[in-house]
Amino acid sequence: xxxxxxxxxxxxxxxxxxxxxxYKAEAQSGxxxxxxVKAEKSINPEECYQCHYVIKELRANGKHAKVSCVN
Numbered sequence: 001x002x003x004x005x006x007x008x009x010x011x012x013x014x015x016x017x018x019x020x021x022x023y024k025a026e027a028q029s030g031x032x033x034x035x036x037v038k039a040e041k042s043i044n045p046e047e048c049y050q051c052h053y054v055i056k057e058l059r060a061n062g063k064h065a066k067v068s069c070v071n
Contacts, residue, residue, distance in 0.1 A: 049056040058064040 045059075055064065059067075
């Protein structure tokens with residue numbers, strides 16, 4: 001019975017460690033996404049239109065009005 005308890009305790013700790021690593025990775029990706037949103041706000045679309053006239057036409061027609069220059 002002692003081996004079963006030891007194995008069970010080990011399994012619980014292993015799952016807890018994996019869960020914690022997953023949680024940390026998720027938190028870090030959230031920070032990266034927040035930084036990306038900040039970077040998107042600082043781009044002037046008129047600068048993009050100088051080189052990408054097709055995008056300007058698509059945005060004027062409303063087909064890509066919600067797409068930012070970063071994408």
